[in-house]
Amino acid sequence: MKIESLKLVCFSPTGTSKTVIQGIARGINHDKAEIIDITTPDARREPLETSENELLVVAVPVYMGRVPALLVEWLQAIKAHDTPAVGVVVYGNRVYDDALIELNDMLAQRGCRPIAGAAFIGEHSFSSAETPTAEGRPDASDLRQAELFGCKIREKLNAVPSADRIDVAIPGCRPYRGDPTLWTVDFxxxxxxxxxxxxxxxxxxxxxxxxxxxxxxxxxxxxxxxxxxxxxxxxxxxxxxxxxxxxxxxxxxxxxxxxxxxxxx
The missing domain is CATH 3.30.70.20 (Alpha-Beta Plaits)
Incomplete structure (x- = not known):
């Protein structure tokens, strides 16, 4: 399957999701790639539209085992037209629960054709010098894995004439476990x-x-x-x-x- 362009969407307040998706992009190695960073409020004002000739990769952090509730409205406004898509979640070495299958479902509901998915580890947002959790991740080993994953995505697409010939099994439960409601706390x-x-x-x-x-x-x-x-x-x-x-x-x-x-x- 020929892909004309690569769209890389990331929500990455502390940079981990963006680093992972950049590693994946190196493995896909497409000469026409665009990073769409939706971290700030202004960046989420415009909806995304994609075509069947593009590859969409979306990377988000895991919050309470789920896709961040903050992103649901933007993700549900995507207008895709049989776009091959890859969902990626980044979690802080605890668990990713049902975040990946939730992201996969959201993309499918918006007209994407999910072809792959991944869960990577990033330094936990609560990590500090005194209480480190997954400190320094994604590290060099993680990024080698991200690049390898990107290579495998490219190989998978090259082996089929269209995305409708591809299936992927994503682990997780429906209904999704966990409560995406975040703490309201002065910390x-x-x-x-x-x-x-x-x-x-x-x-x-x-x-x-x-x-x-x-x-x-x-x-x-x-x-x-x-x-x-x-x-x-x-x-x-x-x-x-x-x-x-x-x-x-x-x-x-x-x-x-x-x-x-x-x-x-």
Whole structure:
């Protein structure tokens, strides 16, 4: 099957999903590839439309074992026309539960023809120097696996005349397990080291941080992605004692054993 272009969609507050999808793209090795980063609110204003001659790869992080609720509206607005598609989820070394089959179903419902799927590991959003979980991932080994997965996608497409000849079995349960509802919690501490540079507000995927006042966080909008903590150039943002910090300790304690990427073709 001839693919005229490659569309790579990612939601990646801390950069892990984007790094994985870039690795997959290297394996697919198409000379006409476009990355569509939907991390910020402005980037999610326009719906996506794709054709049968394009390959769509969508990578999202796993939140509570599910596709982030924040993305459902945008994903359900995709207009695809028999587009071969690959769903990819990135999780923090705990579990991905039904996130991958949920993403696969969403793509199919919007006119895509899923041909493959994968679950990769990225550093957990709650990970810190004191309580590391999957620290530094995706690492070199993960990215080799991502590139190999991309090669296998290309080989699979080359072996068939059209996407309607392809089937893929994605593991998971329907109805989906888990509750995608996120915590509403005031957990970010901002120290006097804050310079007011605005990096936190610029990178916030929900617009929860006031661009004029980095100390002000709208907890109703916050999705606890910790991008503002990880991306602060002055290291002025940390976790307050409480629910999120306690969770970071549990994750670091319970999920130390390395998990490896899984892909389905």
């Amino acid at each position: 970010v501490a901002v120290s006097d080291a804050c310079t007011g540079c605005g990096v936190c507000a610029e990178g916030c995927p929900t617009g929860a941080i006031d661009p004029e006042d980095g100390y002000s966080v709208d907890t109703e909008k916050c999705i606890t992605c910790c991008a503002c903590i990880k991306n602060c150039p002055a290291h002025a943002r940390t976790m307050k004692p409480g629910l999120v910090r306690d969770a970071s300790v549990r994750l670091s304690t319970l999920y130390r054993e390395r998990k490896e990427p899984e892909y389905f073709l």
